[in-house]
């Protein structure tokens with residue numbers, strides 16, 4: 287069991303705190319949340335960062351991709367999360383179409399997430415292609431987290447959810463993009479589903495924290511989708527996922543118990559009524 291006392295001493299996780307964690311070799315923990323109840327549990331558990339991911343599009347809304355979720359919906363989810371959080375750094379995903387190709391629109395979107403939802407930082411997918419947007423958002427004092435490798439908003443370009451950057455050319459571009467994002471001023475980068483060796487190289491070359499999902503243990507921290515970790519989802523089973531619970535089946539069993547109690551007129555009993 288890890289000694290969590292050192293985490294408890296941190297009153298508020300900031301980008302500066304994360305930088306110090308990387309420097310002293312302390313791994314950074316990050317999970318997704320999209321609502322008040324789960325965000326409160328994560329924050330009370332001393333998670334370092336909460337990502338209000340656009341994976342809400344899949345997990346909360348049942349879409350097959352992250353593309354349909356809107357800025358309004360991300361603002362709603364992010365505000366629900368920040369209302370619950372007193373310690374963790376909350377990063378809000380900039381949804382598809384809210385920042386690509388137009389840095390002014392990117393700035394407006396980021397400002398809405400900060401002002402209306404009280405986000406602490408935003409995350410954008412891509413490297414060189416979106417660097418103008420990244421720089422413009424940063425220039426307004428908004429911390430930006432990069433996201434490289436398997437970037438789900440580009441799923442129709444990739445055509446598959448397979449591991450990215452296995453070929454030399456794509457790996458070289460990923461390294462260049464990571465440096466570009468660091469030089470622009472990003473405070474951290476997510477690397478998703480790339481070879482562990484490549485992710486380790488990026489984490490070693492860069493001074494900012496590198497957070498991995500399916501990128502091995504050589505990076506500075508890990509992120510997972512909370513619903514996957516809890517086993518609330520069943521169909522998504524990539525190699526990198528560690529399920530800590532099987533809540534789908536547990537909830538189903540107990541909902542079935544409730545249904546039976548109602549049908550059998552066992553619930554409510556004499557003590558459960560006025």
Ligand code: KIV
Nearest residue numbers: 318339340341476499
């Ligand atoms: O939206 C999300 O949940 C993410 C993580 C998978 C990193 O971007």
